[in-house]
Amino acid sequence: MSTATTAAPRPSSLRGNRLPRWTPWATAAGSVVVAVVIGVVGDLHSRVQWGLIAALLFILGTYGVTARVEGRRQAKDRVVTSLVWVSFLIALVPLISLVWTTVRRGVKVLDFYFLSHSMGVVADTEPGGGIYHAIIGSLEQVGLATAIGAPIGVLTAIYLVEYGRGGLARAVTFFVDVMTGIPSIVAGLFILSLMLIFDMEPFGFAGSLALAILMMPVVVRSTEEMLKLVPNELREAALALGVPKWRTILKVVLPTSIGGITTGIVLAIARIAGETAPVLLLVFGNPFINTNPFEGAQASLPLYIYQQYANSAGSGAAYDRAWAASLTLIAAVMILNLAARGIARWKAPR
Structure with a gap:
């Protein structure tokens, strides 16, 4: 009768010494x-x-x-x-x-009064006043810039991805790349030169045009990448059913990539919301409330921050207002970025 002996397993030679996780x-x-x-x-x-x-x-x-x-x-x-x-x-x-x-x-003077009042007749050296007029100006200028830049950017990206072939597409791509790196002051100078030709005074819509120029290449690039992520099988399936190309784009391609396109537009809005140079050249600033962006000088948050800090000499009421307005602008940009992330998750393909 033989007894079977079971040998203990030998440690593998392939595993060396390991450091503790801490x-x-x-x-x-x-x-x-x-x-x-x-x-x-x-x-x-x-x-x-x-x-x-x-x-x-x-x-x-x-x-x-x-x-x-x-x-x-x-x-x-x-x-x-x-x-x-x-x-x-x-x-x-x-x-x-x-x-x-x-x-x-920024929290020193940031309260409801600060958000709901304008500078009016308050001097820069005096306490009081607020950013209500600047908030209105920023909302109108950025809103008009979005209404101009977003559709043009999306349509340009659709052309480059779905139709663009040959020299024209290469030229459009080249100019989009150039515009992506253009300084904001150059866009402001371009609109300012047009205003000087037509002998026009500073007004809010001029700032919107400059912001739209800065916004368009960002929208084009983000939308272009989102459209490229749509599988070609979806396009081919729609075309095989006899659906026209334009209807395929409208009913298949855009709904599939709408989350990424919307996110890119929101991020582009956040990018132009803090621009100061074009607004300084074209909008000029106004301590009073001006709700008409097509007539007269108008305020905006970035311009308000610049003017208050420039007149503060590093201290005083204007200095505190500049920091409070900066905190408001940062909070607005943060909300836009969170909204972009939320939209991306909400519209993400399942």
């Missing part, structure tokens, strides 16, 4: 402590220098510990991952600092 956190904590010590001993007063030293020590420490335990190949992988995280945190620092500074200084 190693990156311990390395980061140690890097911060060493950076603080170096900063104190070396009399470094800038916290930015402390942070950069800590980031460098974290990367070097990650490579040294990982190379010793897991090998040089895995160490290189962890170093690249650490570089990505460090770059992300470095990019996050100025954003958090900007938002924190704006909130801390």
Whole structure:
């Protein structure tokens, strides 16, 4: 009678040593402590220098510990991952600092009175006044720019994706690329030259035209990418059923990509909402409420911020109003971006 013996399984030789999951956190904590010590001993007063030293020590420490335990190949992988995280945190620092500074200084005078009153007869050196006239101006100017730029941008993208062939399509693509990088002041100067030719005074709609010029290439590019994501099988199926091409675009292609197109338009609105240079040249600013964008100077939020800060000398009531208006503008842009994300999720293909 023979007895069967079962040998214990041997550990696989393909799996090497592994660091614990808490190693990156311990390395980061140690890097911060060493950076603080170096900063104190070396009399470094800038916290930015402390942070950069800590980031460098974290990367070097990650490579040294990982190379010793897991090998040089895995160490290189962890170093690249650490570089990505460090770059992300470095990019996050100025954003958090900007938002924190704006909130801390903007809440001093930001209330319902500030949002519901204009400057009127309030001097820049006096307390009081608000941004109601600037909110109206921004809404009308950006709204008119959207009514002009969004349809033209969407139709241009449809032409480039669905119909564009040959030299004309290449020329349109080239000029869209050029317009994407055009400075905002150039768009303002272009409209200003037309106003000088026709001897026209500053008015809100002139600013809308300049903003529409800045908006169109953004809408074209975003819409073009969304239309390219629509599967060709959908187009071919509709055409095989005898549906005309224009009806295929209207009933199949656009409904499929409407979420991405709407998101691109909303992001383009957020991009032009903070433009100051064209408005400064063409709209000129107005402390009183002007609800007619086709006649007379008009205010806007970016222009209001510039004028208040320019007249504040770094302190006083105008200084506080500039920060409060900045906080309002940031909140508006943030709401637009959240709306774009919501629309993208709502209209995402299931």
